[in-house]
Amino acid sequence: xxxxxxxxxxxxxxxxxxxxxxxxxxxxxxxxxxxxxxxxxxxxxxxxxxxxxxxxxxxxxxxxxxxxxxxxxxxxxxxxxxxxxxxxxxxxxxxxxxxxxxxxxxxxxxxxxxxxxxxxxxxxxxxxxxxxxxxxxxxxxxxxxxxxxxxxxxxxxxxxxxxxxxxxxxxxxxxxxxxxxxxxxxxxxxxxxxxxxxxxxxxxxxxxxxxxxxxxxxxxxxxxxxxxxxxxxxxxxxxxxx
Amino acid sequence: xxxxxxxxxxxxxxxxxxxxxxxxxxxxxxxxxxxxxxxxxxxxxxxxxxxxxxxxxxxxxxxxxxxxxxxxxxxxxxxxxxxxxxxxxxxxxxxxxxxxxxxxxxxxxxxxxxxxxxxxxxxxxxxxxxxxxxxxxxxxxxxxxxxxxxxxxxxxxxxxxxxxxxxxxxxxxxxxxxxxxxxxxxxxxxxxxxxxxxxxxxxxxxxxxxxxxxxxxxxxxxxxxxxxxxxxxxxxxxxxxxxxxxxxxxxxxxxxxxxxxxxxxxxxxxxxxxxxxxxxxxxxxxxxxxxx
Ligand SMILES: Nc1ncnc2c1ncn2[C@@H]1O[C@H](COP(=O)(O)OP(=O)(O)O)[C@@H](O)[C@H]1O
Ligand SMILES: [Mg+2]
Numbered sequence: 001x002x003x004x005x006x007x008x009x010x011x012x013x014x015x016x017x018x019x020x021x022x023x024x025x026x027x028x029x030x031x032x033x034x035x036x037x038x039x040x041x042x043x044x045x046x047x048x049x050x051x052x053x054x055x056x057x058x059x060x061x062x063x064x065x066x067x068x069x070x071x072x073x074x075x076x077x078x079x080x081x082x083x084x085x086x087x088x089x090x091x092x093x094x095x096x097x098x099x100x101x102x103x104x105x106x107x108x109x110x111x112x113x114x115x116x117x118x119x120x121x122x123x124x125x126x127x128x129x130x131x132x133x134x135x136x137x138x139x140x141x142x143x144x145x146x147x148x149x150x151x152x153x154x155x156x157x158x159x160x161x162x163x164x165x166x167x168x169x170x171x172x173x174x175x176x177x178x179x180x181x182x183x184x185x186x187x188x189x190x191x192x193x194x195x196x197x198x199x200x201x202x203x204x205x206x207x208x209x210x211x212x213x214x215x216x217x218x219x220x221x222x223x224x225x226x227x228x229x230x231x232x233x234x235x236x237x238x239x240x241x242x
Numbered sequence: 243x244x245x246x247x248x249x250x251x252x253x254x255x256x257x258x259x260x261x262x263x264x265x266x267x268x269x270x271x272x273x274x275x276x277x278x279x280x281x282x283x284x285x286x287x288x289x290x291x292x293x294x295x296x297x298x299x300x301x302x303x304x305x306x307x308x309x310x311x312x313x314x315x316x317x318x319x320x321x322x323x324x325x326x327x328x329x330x331x332x333x334x335x336x337x338x339x340x341x342x343x344x345x346x347x348x349x350x351x352x353x354x355x356x357x358x359x360x361x362x363x364x365x366x367x368x369x370x371x372x373x374x375x376x377x378x379x380x381x382x383x384x385x386x387x388x389x390x391x392x393x394x395x396x397x398x399x400x401x402x403x404x405x406x407x408x409x410x411x412x413x414x415x416x417x418x419x420x421x422x423x424x425x426x427x428x429x430x431x432x433x434x435x436x437x438x439x440x441x442x443x444x445x446x447x448x449x450x451x452x453x454x455x456x457x458x459x460x461x462x463x464x465x466x467x468x469x470x471x472x473x474x475x476x477x478x479x480x481x482x483x484x485x486x487x488x489x490x491x492x493x494x495x496x497x498x499x500x501x502x503x504x505x506x507x508x509x510x511x512x513x514x515x516x517x518x519x520x521x522x523x524x525x526x527x528x529x530x531x532x533x534x
Binding site for chain 1: 333407410411413414417418420421422423424425426427428
């Protein structure tokens with residue numbers, strides 16, 4: 001088996017509410033960039049929340065490195081090596097950049113190691129270094145997203161899940177975000193992202209997963225998904241592919 | 243000139259005490275997003291601890307402050323488990339908890355009334371009726387000590403929130419509960435700890451209040467309005483804001499009390515609450531409410 005994470009036909013929803021996901025599946029292979037696409041309300045965010053332990057999985061399995069994750073809490077799943085960056089509000093706006101990074105290493109007991117990794121990250125991301133003592137909430141959207149992504153690196157996770165990292169950013173900045181993701185995957189961090197802009201997302205990924213109405217329609221190599229006629233169909237009726 | 247300085251000093255000393263009374267309320271609101279209407283009734287519990295310790299054994303109320311704080315913090319843990327843990331999954335959490343804290347306030351008042359009657363009490367260590375004289379300035383020792391101890395406790399709280407691991411977790415949970423949880427913070431445990439600290443602060447404030455103001459169980463209704471106004475002016479959930487607002491409003495109230503009339507002094511707080519809610523609901527240090 002070469003997959004790092006395998007989600008098989010899961011059913012999940014919010015609280016006692018109806019099942020939002022029903023028949024969602026995906027395969028994550030180490031070191032690649034994976035992109036979940038699908039129309040608004042398809043359940044993309046819900047799928048990431050189910051994987052990271054924020055929602056109860058009612059049916060199906062989430063298997064990571066051969067181990068079932070069903071029923072674990074978010075902090076337990078983080079310690080296993082899966083880090084989730086939620087849509088938009090991922091930061092602590094009234095904490096400085098450095099304090100946000102420190103929170104990123106909250107689960108690390110070794111504070112020296114944590115501080116060393118924070119220094120490494122500040123070294124690698126000059127935008128963050130220059131603003132280390134500035135409140136996160138005062139930075140631009142792109143800078144905030146950079147911080148949210150960089151912050152995941154402190155725990156050296158196996159998988160980073162990003163929910164719409166491009167949301168509300170200018171096209172040029174969006175490309176910077178994808179460049180950071182590629183850099184992360186080159187360093188061995190597997191990326192699983194949700195992207196509203198299917199064309200953009202797939203072009204920057206290795207693997208595509210198409211979700212609609214809470215279930216996975218199909219998944220495959222990104223170019224194949226991009227070329228698939230079913231995509232055009234799914235996005236017909238006012239929804240743009242690009 | 244001396245007049246103004248005199249009023250300023252009295253206002254600041256009282257403001258310090260009010261800041262401590264409000265800081266626990268603010269902390270609890272920040273982390274749990276609930277307005278604990280029972281907060282003043284719990285301050286009064288703390289006041290009775292120090293009152294009786296003085297009355298029965300002659301113990302100084304400042305010396306019994308840590309005891310009042312610990313007792314109230316322990317009660318805070320019990321209340322949290324009883325009231326909030328069971329409600330955490332409820333879809334109507336906010337409405338339920340506001341009503342629950344309102345009910346709690348009345349229950350506490352009822353119990354205190356039954357146990358200690360509605361007689362006005364005031365702890366009377368020697369310094370409560372003594373004063374410093376600096377030139378023509380007169381500084382009541384009781385208010386001065388209470389203000390200084392309050393600000394020292396708030397200083398310690400600020401250091402704790404800003405530099406300890408637990409403090410980081412509390413601030414993170416306040417600012418973004420979901421993100422904190424995703425980074426491995428046990429947000430339910432943190433909520434309980436923050437609630438216990440908040441109620442412990444109520445206990446500590448109670449000890450000081452016991453010799454600064456006279457109190458009885460129903461006094462809580464006057465205080466809830468006063469504390470709401472400092473917490474709202476400061477920006478709900480901002481401890482620093484609460485301190486600034488307390489000092490500010492107390493000084494204003496002191497001037498109003500002297501120049502306009504004593505009955506208008508407390509009105510300063512209520513009017514401020516009303517006006518702030520209308521023109522700047524996020525207060526001095528709070529965030530602009532998000533458009534839903
Ligand atoms: N917190 C929530 N509570 C209840 N239902 C929700 C919640 N968040 C999302 N949903 C519902 O789940 C469905 C899928 O939402 P979501 O996963 O956010 O879609 P996507 O990310 O693909 O746009 C929607 O019908 C939405 O109304
Ligand atoms: Mg979404």
